[in-house]
Amino acid sequence: MTSPLLTRLLEMFCRHEFSWPHTGAQGQDYQVCLNCGTAYEFDCATMRRTRRLAVPPDPRSVSLRPSTPV
Numbered sequence: 001m002t003s004p005l006l007t008r009l010l011e012m013f014c015r016h017e018f019s020w021p022h023t024g025a026q027g028q029d030y031q032v033c034l035n036c037g038t039a040y041e042f043d044c045a046t047m048r049r050t051r052r053l054a055v056p057p058d059p060r061s062v063s064l065r066p067s068t069p070v
Helices: 004-012
Strands: 029-032 039-043 048-052
Antiparallel strands (some): 029 039
16 A cells, blocks of 8 residues: 555656546546546536545445335
8 A cells, every 4th residue: 555645746747647537426527547546526517627536436335225224
């Protein structure tokens, strides 16, 4: 596991190459750098990245099973 400082340095010197915009499970649009893996929020209205996301959206974290009351 890399340290947060090393991760930030790698992000600063990365020559970002972005994927196509994706929509997360909560409807948030984002792009991911193919080199360093940093995720950025994406505004589809202006077709621009707006800000860096602290934690990239993970589509696997969403449960597809309906919740049942216990």
